[in-house]
Amino acid sequence: MVSITVNGFEVAVPEGTTVMKACAAAGFDLPSLCTHPDLKVKDNCKVCTVEINGELKTACSVDAVNGMTVKTFSPAALKAKIDSLKKILQVHPQDCLNCARNQNCELQTLAETFIIRDVVNKPFLQPKDTSTPSLVRDPSKCTLCLRCVEMCNDIQTVAALEVVNGIPRTVDGLPLIQTKCVMCGQCALVCPVGAIVENEQIDEFLAAVADPDKIVVTQIAPAVRVAIAEELGMKTGSLDMLKFVAGLRTLGFDRVFHTNFTADLTILEEGNELLKRLKTGGTLPMITSCSPGWINFIETFFPDQLDHLSTCKSPQQMFGALVKTYWAEKMGVDPSKIYSVSIMPCTAKKFEASRPEMNSSGYQDVDLVLTTREIGKLFKIGGPDWEQLEPSQFDSLLGAYTGAAVIFGASGGVMEAALRTVYEVVTGNKLEDVNFNMVRGFQGMKEAEVDLAGTKVKVAVANSLGSARKIMDEIKAGTSPYHFIEVMCCPGGCIGGGGQPIPSTIAKKVERIDAIYEEDAGLPLRKSHENPEVVKIYEDFLHEPLGHKSHELLHTHYHPTGK
Ligand code: SF4
Ligand code: SF4
Ligand code: SF4
Ligand code: FES
Structure with a gap:
């Protein structure tokens, strides 16, 4: 430990701690425009300048050493900070x-x-x-x-x-x-x-709800509910799901469904695809395909490895295809009138929805994607009083879900959800402990081996594209030991998606992950194949996983981008 004095207060910090962090430990948070808690020190903006032993230095770039005296608010330090800020503001549009x-x-x-x-x-x-x-x-x-x-x-x-x-x-x-x-x-x-x-596409949403001929429906992605609370100034995960549904109705949505429904459906389709590949010698390892940033990455950087991807569309696109076919048919609604809005943690989903092949319903399957941040802004315009708002149930046929779908929002969640179902399908036994802790957590790479009735299945989870690249290099070299791999583009999974509340630091993401597993643990159903509306859609419409209708509506093909 080293001991330094900050503005007259002594503080002890571990060796290697920057002066900036030592000042924070002493209770003096310093301004910063370039250093970010999860990234390397940049030392560019100079707004963290302090006096160290009488000399002006940037606090982010210097390590604390024993006996150091730091002044954060001396006239010279204050002037240096203000001058650095003014230098930036002189050329910054006042917009x-x-x-x-x-x-x-x-x-x-x-x-x-x-x-x-x-x-x-x-x-x-x-x-x-x-x-x-x-x-x-x-x-x-x-x-x-x-x-x-x-x-x-x-x-x-x-x-x-x-x-x-x-x-x-x-x-x-x-x-x-x-x-x-x-x-x-x-x-x-x-x-x-x-x-x-x-x-930002808030105007497009407002135009849709103002059009009396449109039936505006929405799906909420699993990672959104825990994070939307932050946009509204509440504690992570603290907005009750059914109040969230009620809030969305106040914004003008005619029907509120859940992407969790198609997350559960994905497990049925993807789990069966994995079992088929294992049985028939199909391309392995099979890799998940829920994350559109990841799809863009493999299509661009590993175009000769696309056979490894599951052919499942993402849950967003499965929902888009089903709401304009299955739901429209069952409800007697003209699908041309449905305007389908997704609420997503993700900016890549906006691109995915616009892909020309995503029209298997006969229409563009998803018309508009709003991020968590955009829906937060809409709530600020709409201003529901969350205390007084009565909870509201999801609309039926595409609204039921299990805990397995909820955990799709965290890195490792798709893998865990798949294992919960695949285990029961293969062994015929009830899975008593549904928690696969070895695939949980924030680390970039996780792996596990699961015994499926005598067959050892090796699985891996990669989050962030840097980790995905390592996995793909192994596959390309023919040295990958895995059968099934989950890849999520964003560090931490969708809870850290590019459309989530800012700040989205690692500390915030860990809170969101905790909120996701807490929700899963509290649900009565935690395995996708137990979702009653998923059971019903196979009985009434799809008939079987990987069947003809599923292929038409729920599966797709990927293309090299040629970039
Ligand atoms: S675009 Fe934003 S993050 Fe990138 S250098 Fe400029 S200010 Fe920094
Ligand atoms: S809000 Fe926008 S225009 Fe204003 S200072 Fe920030 S970046 Fe610049
Ligand atoms: S970090 Fe930004 S620029 Fe880089 S791939 Fe993602 S969206 Fe594109
Ligand atoms: S935070 Fe930018 S120079 Fe220190």
Whole structure:
């Protein structure tokens, strides 16, 4: 341990702790625009400048050493902080009222905290990049922190971004859609400002609910419920699901369903696909296909390995296909009138919904995708009083779910849900303990071996594209020991999706994961094949997993992007 003095208070911290963290331990949080709790020190913005033994230094870049004296609020330290902020603000567009990050922007907050009122503003305006359906890049607002570059290039290993003369840009300055970008939105999650944001489509939703001819239906993805509470200023996971349903009805949704229903259905289809491949010598390892950022990644970087993917569509797209066929037929509704909106933790889902092949219902299966952040903004306009709101049930046929579907939102959840069902199908025995703890947790790679009536099945879970790349390199080299692999694009799984509340730090993601497993543990049904509405759809419509109708509506093919 080392002992230092911060503003006259002594604090002991482990060796190797930065002055910034030591100051926080002493109760003095320092401003920062480039350093992020989960990323490497950047030392770019200089707004964390303090006096260390009488000299001005950035607190994020210096380690605490015994006997050090730090002043965070001396006149010189304060002036240095303000000067650094002003330097950024002089060239930053004063566009807050038009900005997706208004009221959740690190720069805006610091400008107010340090009472900066007198900046002469000469922004260098550059065109916005609106080339993808998922994200909008506004380089004029970039503070040059380089958080996005580390996220894209080092953690996701996509390398759609590069740095030229200290300035981040897309590779070769191309529109984002022409780069290898997979639209995961992880750059938007770490950006301190509105320089990369989700493509907001709130106006399209408002136009749909204003149209009396449209039946506006929605599905909520499993990772959304735990995180939406954060957008509303509540504790992670604390918004009751049925109040959430009631809240969505106040926004104008005519029917509220759950993506959990098709998550359970995915397990039936994907589990049977795995068993078929194991029995018939099909391509192994089989890899899950729920995560559209991951699909974009394999289609771009490993186009000769696409046979390893399960042919299942994602739960979002299965739902889209079923609401305009099965539900419309059973309810006697004209499918052309259905406007299907997904509420997702994910920016890549906006791209997935727009893929031309996602029209097996005869219409575009999903019409609009709103992220958790966008639905949070809508709730702020709509303003339901959550205390007084009476809970409301999901609509039937596509609304029932089990705990197995709930855990789809966390890394390892799809694998665990599949194992709960596959075990019972193969062995014919009841699975007493449904908790597969070895595939849970935040770490990038997890593995397990499961005994299925004498057959040892090796499984692995990868979250983040950096981990997925390692798995794919092994498969390509022919050295992969696994039969079944879950890949999720975003670190932590969908609870850390690019459309989730900001901040989405590892600490926040761990809280969301805990809330997901707590919900699963409290549900009466925890195995997908026990979902009564899934049983019913096979009886009344699909007839059998991997059958003709399933192939038509629930399965797809993947294509090399040629990028
Ligand atoms: S990025 Fe922040 S400071 Fe800049 S316009 Fe948007 S809200 Fe305002
Ligand atoms: S969306 Fe993902 S892949 Fe695209 S630039 Fe951002 S981090 Fe990179
Ligand atoms: S786009 Fe955002 S995250 Fe990337 S360097 Fe600019 S301000 Fe930082
Ligand atoms: S936070 Fe220290 S230089 Fe940016």
